[in-house]
Amino acid sequence: xxxxxxxxxxxxxxxxxxxxxxxxxxxxxxxxxxxxxxxxxxxxxxxxxxx
Numbered sequence: 001x002x003x004x005x006x007x008x009x010x011x012x013x014x015x016x017x018x019x020x021x022x023x024x025x026x027x028x029x030x031x032x033x034x035x036x037x038x039x040x041x042x043x044x045x046x047x048x049x050x051x
Contacts, residue, residue, distance in 0.1 A: 019043040 021027060022039040029035050 017043060 019040050022043050027039055028037055
């Protein structure tokens, strides 16, 4: 299944986003006191764009 087919299925079948892996400690704080929310922000932006 290609990217566009997958996105189409997500849009049609789901109305909620759970950025589970993007919000885990190792992703949001890759090193002590260094925070990176880019992955979570990207997921949220994609969902907002499709909503």
